[in-house]
Amino acid sequence: xxxxxxxxGSTPALALRPWRADDAEALVAAHRxxxxxxxxxxxLRDVAEARRWVTRAGQGWAAGRRFSFAVCEVAGTSERLxxxxxLKEVVPGRPDAEVGYWTTADARGRGVASRALEAVSDWAFTxxxxxxxxxxxxxxxxxxPASCRVAEKTGYAFVEMLPAQPPWPLDGHRHVRLRRTxxxxxxxxxxxxxxxxxxxxxx
Ligand SMILES: CC(C)(COP(=O)(O)OP(=O)(O)OC[C@H]1O[C@@H](n2cnc3c(N)ncnc32)[C@H](O)[C@@H]1OP(=O)(O)O)[C@@H](O)C(=O)NCCC(=O)NCCS
Numbered sequence: 001x002x003x004x005x006x007x008x009g010s011t012p013a014l015a016l017r018p019w020r021a022d023d024a025e026a027l028v029a030a031h032r033x034x035x036x037x038x039x040x041x042x043x044l045r046d047v048a049e050a051r052r053w054v055t056r057a058g059q060g061w062a063a064g065r066r067f068s069f070a071v072c073e074v075a076g077t078s079e080r081l082x083x084x085x086x087l088k089e090v091v092p093g094r095p096d097a098e099v100g101y102w103t104t105a106d107a108r109g110r111g112v113a114s115r116a117l118e119a120v121s122d123w124a125f126t127x128x129x130x131x132x133x134x135x136x137x138x139x140x141x142x143x144x145p146a147s148c149r150v151a152e153k154t155g156y157a158f159v160e161m162l163p164a165q166p167p168w169p170l171d172g173h174r175h176v177r178l179r180r181t182x183x184x185x186x187x188x189x190x191x192x193x194x195x196x197x198x199x200x201x202x203x
Pocket of ligand 1: 101
């Protein structure tokens with residue numbers, strides 16, 4: 001299963017797919033970044049730890065509860081790991097779930113996190129519509145303005161402050177994105193002239 005985000009004038013296309021064992025070295029390299037380590041409860045120190053992490057990520061997919069995407073920039077036939085986006089706490093019948101993300105240090109500041117999060121959010125609302133998913137939550141600490149900006153750019157509105165509580169030493173923000181509900185009747189609406197392009201899911 002791969003989600004695809006088209007290239008823009010200045011940024012390469014993205015492919016979002018489940019993690020694979022051969023991502024382990026790139027995963028360890030990403031976790032060497034102090035900014036990422038500061039936001040991760042269990043930084044990955046070596047390839048063996050990264051392989052175990054990838055195995056657990058696969059188990060999350062298999063259980064239908066936790067969906068970890070490796071995000072790669074695509075140039076021709078080559079792919080380069082640039083980010084991780086996670087959808088977690090998915091429970092059939094429960095209306096809410098949570099998202100999380102990081103980008104590699106060298107990929108920041110060019111819209112990778114927001115484009116990838118947009119693709120996963122759209123996918124989640126479509127994939128789990130029948131299971132009742134209507135609300136995605138995004139939490140970040142107050143010392144993370146870049147994450148706050150990603151949330152706002154991606155349609156996750158700020159809803160409330162969260163008090164500090166272990167393991168998070170600082171207060172935080174809760175942002176929420178709601179599923180867009182289709183109009184109850186389309187009879188009065190003009191027919192679309194052409195399909196709207198957007199991230200496409202292929203399996
Ligand atoms: C947060 C993070 C995922 C953002 O990734 P990214 O690919 O750089 O995000 P984007 O390029 O889509 O957007 C970043 C936005 O934050 C803004 N930004 C960056 N640093 C900022 C700062 N110190 N103050 C305010 N805004 C900031 C950028 O200008 C950009 O906004 P713009 O497009 O309006 O200019 C990345 O910095 C990261 O991985 N950090 C470490 C892990 C982490 O914090 N994960 C999130 C935990 S909640």
